[in-house]
Amino acid sequence: MHESILAYRHRRYLWLALAVVAASIAGYWWHDPQEPPNGGTVFGYTLGTIGAFLIGWLTWFGIRKRRYSSTLGTVQGWLSAHVYLGLTLIVVVLLHSGFQFGWNVHTLAFVIMVLVIASGLFGVYAYMKYPERMSLNRGGAPRSELVDQLEEIDRRSLRVAEQLGPEFHEFVASGVQRTQLGATLWDRIRGRDRSQVLLRSGGATSVVSNKGQEAALDWVAEQQSRAGDAETQAAIGELSALIRNKRRLLKQLGEDLKLQAIVEIWLYAHVPLTAALLAALTVHIVTVFLYW
Amino acid sequence: MRYDLIIVGGGPAGLSAAARAQELGINCVLLESSPALANTIQRYQKGKHVMAEPSVVPLRSDLEFNAGTREAVLDAWQSGMTGLDVDIRYGSEVVGISGQRPSFEVSLGSGETLQSEAVVLSIGLQGNPRKLGVDGENASFVQYTLDDPDEYSSETIVVVGAGDAAIENAIALARSNKVIIVNRSGEFARAKEGNLNLITRAIEDGAITCFFNTEVSSIEPGAAINLNTETGETRVECNRVIARIGAVPPRRFVESCGIEFPNEDPTTLPELSNQYESNVPGLYVIGALGGYPLIKQAMNQGYEVVEFLQGNDIRPADHGILEEKFRPLPFGLDVDGTLAMIRERIPLFADVNGLVLRELVLASDLLMPKSGDVIFRENDYTNSFMTILAGDVTIEAGGGKTFTLSPGQFFGEMSLLSGRRRSATARAGDGCVVLESPRRDIVRLMSTYEAVRTIVDRLFIERSLRAGLAPDALPGDLEATAARAELRRYKSGEALFSQDEEPDGLHLIRSGSVSVSRRIGGRDIVMSYVAAGNYVGEMALVGQARRSATVQATVNTESVFLSREVFDEMLLRETGLRERMQETVARRVSENLRMEAAPEAGDLISFLMEQGLGEATDVLLIDESLCIGCDNCELACAETHGGTSRLDRAAGPSYAQVHVPTSCRHCEDPHCMTDCPPDAIRRAPNGEVYIQESCIGCGNCERNCPYGVIQMASQKRPATGLMSWLLTGRGDAPGERPPIDANSAAKQAVKCDMCKDLRGGPACVRACPTGAALRMSPAEFVNLTKRAS
Known part of the structure; x- marks a missing residue:
């Protein structure tokens, strides 16, 4: 042009x-x-x-x-x-x-x-x-729209998690809170995803890396395999789909921040x-x- | 009670009238339906700056009025009214006015009836809030307005309504109350997108409870509301009901008083005499309802109407301005004489009432060009309307055709109606005097007077037929054809005709624009974009076949429609028309072939049309394959325009690496101009739509712009030196100048003016380091598609 x-x-x-x-x-x-x-x-x-x-x-x-x-x-x-x-x-x-x-x-x-x-x-x-x-x-979307979409996914994930009980809610909320992308210039250049999530096993809690939402997807998959009724299965399935969407968006945003930083x-x-x-x-x- | 005068409505006009009446010792009462004076201004946000335009008109009132904060203005009026000891009855809603001079009966909502000799109606245009229309609608806990949502906490509040006001109230109240919203339908279809998202989210999150498809059936005095829901009757106990279900426009009420409107058009104003008297003797109309939306004008009228009532034929406050305006004229007449002469000489204005004509002349300029001077040039973007008072004017259309207009005739209607560039050059003859009227005033005149509209429309059709189809036609032939042409209106997206239909006629696009698309392989492919001033539908008519494409309005569009029969007659009569048509057809066929070979190009055009660019005249686009996101365009805009950028580069969608940022596209028929009280939005000869200093900061244009390109901005600190910032870091960085007065609420509308006052053209484009920013007109979009394909 x-x-x-x-x-x-x-x-x-x-x-x-x-x-x-x-x-x-x-x-x-x-x-x-x-x-x-x-x-x-x-x-x-x-x-x-x-x-x-x-x-x-x-x-x-x-x-x-x-x-x-x-x-x-x-x-x-x-x-x-x-x-x-x-x-x-x-x-x-x-x-x-x-x-x-x-x-x-x-x-x-x-x-x-x-x-x-x-x-x-x-x-x-x-x-x-x-x-x-x-x-x-x-x-074709401006960056702000990608961020809006991300917020919308978080909001919907929290709602589904709320229905699934306090354990889910705590997990998803910690994942939302600890999502971190491009906090420093170096992170942006490297395209580092420093997201974390809080895992609870028994009485102990540990904060683990949630890079690419991997930890979250693993945890949700495990819960799904254990879920009893069909309704819970479906809700966990929805949550899983939302997190996969989030992974895609984070990747897209990470790439955008990276390219902008290099420029x-x-x-x-x-x-x-x-x-x-x-x-x-x-x-x-x-x-x-x-x-x- | 019997009074000499009853004034209905305590806005600026009513207050000023009441003050004058009190000063003259007239036995008078002012009735105001709300609990305080100047309800509309009370509802401005706190600290809002109220301006005192038009500055050239002097104030004539017993009350004070100076530009300042809302509070200062209201205080001045309040203390003025108290000082004069005016009899004001607040909370008195007038439900009916009957009779005529000297015996009026004014009935109040309370059932009381008052008598008077004369009535002044100054109720504005806002109308009263619509009531619930059920038992208990006036209960103490039911309200129809909400000033400050933070006044309430820990209450259960039922909000009735589904528009923006209801949603905004519900969202604000939900912060510290339990809120239930009642929606008559199944969705929030009327709401702005932002509000729609907010309310949908709040309902999903459970922050607000919503009853869809629900009507209010009654209100119980013990603070409860009964709802008729989808699943049956429900009773909801609550502390408060807030109904935001719109306002009742005052027209119905005004008509019930016997006042006549010239037609059904909602923008029409009632007919008034020079002394503001309506067709009902003794019933006067002033202020916004009479067509005077500015505070100062309304106050002047309040003063004048009382003087007129007393039989004092005082000169209106604008007399001096007209005198000044008429002084250079060669006619040797006084103000009234000149006005009478204008009416007499210009048949178009023959039936226009004196007040409206006076206002029109006041807003117009009187031009006295020397013989041979150009009044406007072909391809200028101005849209004013010209009437000839004396001398001749020669119109030089393209192709060397000229014709001469004499006193009483008008010109300039083509650009006025279509929003397009001037189609011809107008040149003054000897002793020429021309009245140049702003577009807004003529549009208003056309909506009020059917006769004016008919004359202008008819001539428009005749002249556009001549320009577009039959340059050599005899005037009589065209007049007959124009009389049989039809003016058609299409909403955005509506089809003028569809592919494979039998052709019924030819459309000359008068305003707006259309896209031509063909269904190929089960998919609609856009072939071209046709702007106002061109015709569509000729292919099937000349070739005697079915429609080869679908033509849709890309924005609200008007066309002059010639039926097949009328067009065939023209083809037979006008020599050369068939040949010209065939040439056009051949050109379009080859264009179509090119577009069919490259459907992506059509997709790009569709995308641009979806962004509303079909009504653009000049648009900023960004080539994303070059844009590095440095925002130097925004900085350049801010630094050349008082510190506020008028464009938002990152916002907006993209397609095929063509980005449409949030920036003014200088529409052919600008939405922002539709409701500007001081008429501050103008169009410059090169097409720039800009806002003048007389902006009063009301925000109408910001709301009316569908593309979000106008913002209300406060004045920023002047620029500090670039070198001192670069070398020492002192002063403000480019684009980061703070407001002069952070506490001042004085804001004016700002928008792109295409840098019309800067040498070198738009600063955004000139400041782009990579050449990604470019401005173009829709006619040039086809160049973009060359790359897309």
Whole structure:
């Protein structure tokens, strides 16, 4: 239906990026300094200046994204350019350095920059890949509706359990109370289901894992095998069906939270690393001029 | 008791009339059925902000009225009434008014009868709550309203009714009482979905007991209610009975007093003279019942009606505004002279009563365009109605056809009635004066005056036949055809005709839209969506076959229907019509073939139509294959519109990765506009439906919008600097600005205005980092289906 950031406007920023890369390589090829290629030659300074401005401009995306009244292009256009021109930095900065690496602050700035670009690349991958998976996983319903459905199942389970007696009610209520999904970011990324349930055997109680509602289904199956009359059988059957439904929903929700977390998590690296890059870049520039 | 004047109804109009009468020393009584003054305003929620629109009209009353909280407004009136020592009889329900000047008999519910020389009726439109209609209906423990559910605890309360009010009361009371709800039918069919879920759940959980298919048979004085249930009579002891079974609209009562209404339309107002007098001499009607829903207008009328009664022919409060409005006109007439001239020159207004005409002119603008100026342009989305007072206007329709209209004629009715863009450009001639009236006022005029409706409808049909079928027809021919055309109305989902039927005629869609579907392999496949301004049903007529498809209204739809006979005559008479029809048929056949090959595309169109997008003009859709859920669209909306987002991205359903978020779709015939007291909801030339500053925060539009896209919002703190927030964390994050005054209840309706005042277009779309958000018109939906297939 619509263009992705990569395909934006016939990939115009891809072509621009390729032009920048081609010009840099051609310059490096033609330029013949007295000394081995490095950041201190005329060409080296030129590329360094271009690289520094590029980094500044790329960082400005965080501002432009929030300048909601700005009519300077669209955020999508900016992001498309951000991706393609960001990638050119690898070439521009490598050629700027003349491939001189060392255990120093200059190489540190380069390494951080590579990390920023790598995290950004993961972001591009996530943006391309995950929205469609999220949409398919939710099956046309918004997340809030899945949560509503879950609540409705819990409510109905509690009602059936109430009819079945206090033992059932206590069990189902503890399962409802101890349902836990995606409490921490890490849980979300791993898709961890930390649900638990309270089991009572004889006088002793123990809290056990109810991951995927397995424990609950086992317990209900056991009760069903013991149930005497048909009516109780039927009620337990209904409960079992409800819990199976809940398992399906929890899986769906877990997947949704997981995909959403992955789509967001790379920013937790990309943004702080950008701050670090700006700091390292400043040190790099200041020291270069100090020791000139 | 005999009075000079009896005022019935203690709302703003009645209070102001009573105050004026007292001031002038008239022997007068004010009868109010509820136990306090201004019942409607008493029932506003606590602290609600009451606005004083229209701001241009001065207040003329012996009582004070300024915008402020409900409490402040009520206090001012209460102390004003006390200060003037007005005779108010609360709890006095009037059950009948008979007679005419100078001897009226006013009978009260208590059986008492009062006499007076004149009566002012100011009972509003709310009506009185419907009573149970059984023995004991007026017992002390039976009530028909509920102000504060938290007043009661540990009681057994029987709630009678199945509507939203009954459900809301029952749910609220069930928190600390034992509640029994009595429903006459087997389900809660009239309730809103949210309330339906709440009550169903409460009944399932046992929080509320419900008697379905049950009627109240009687009330016992010893606090018990007898119910006629499915299984027989049951007696329920209770502390309280709350009946919420709707209100009796005041019309029946008003008619019983002898006042005539022009027709059966429920929105019709009674006929009144310039001095608010009805057809019954001495019986006056003011306030909302007379068509003036705003508090200030009602209070002014209360003052004026008493002055008129005294024989003082004072000028209405709006005189100065009209004087100002008429000043630039070239006619050299005073206010009354100009109004008379308007009536004389425009045949459409000939039978409209003076008060209504005055109100219409007050709401209208007088345009004096220079010769050659454009009054409106083809494809503009405006929907005002134009009448020519002087000079000529040239209408330039598509295809280079023009025709000239002269003084007394009107134009602009096409967009007004269909909600579609302007179908032609209107250009002013020499010395042109045009009265531009808002849509709401003309719609009201059409519902009140049958003659106005007939004239406008007839001309609409004639002009749409010319535009859609016969551009070269002679005027006389079209007039005859229009007279034989029929206006048909269809509810959403209703079929105009079905596949395989014998064709009976052609439909020109006047408003709304339809979907065309065919049954193929036992399954209905949607072929296309046809918007207002187009015709359907021509295929079978031109090809002389059976209907090849089913055509259904996607929303409430009106069509101009030409019977087969009339259409065949047109085919014979109009040269080129058959060829044009055949071209259309050929185009549709090829479209259908494409859609048949890709049934998923049809499913996507069906899905979009189910979301009510058949009446949309511009809708926000989200491509879920691109949306990363960052909500930058919502932030952009909030930050460009005073801090409140008008869209909810995540809400709403999706199909084939096309998501319809909760966001305004700028309907062709906007539901929100139907009942806006200050007429604050308008349509801009590019189609944006927006709310003006004059919004009084009544919430009608929020309730009337079927898509839940209007919200009541308080004003937010102005934005702090973005850089300081980004760098230091100080100030408010985008989209998280708190209200200026957290305690203020002043709220106004807010909705999407498609960023009409921003350069660059809708901020939501421009702020989407991945290009997932897009706006389109239903005509472009077919582009979506290309991807779906």
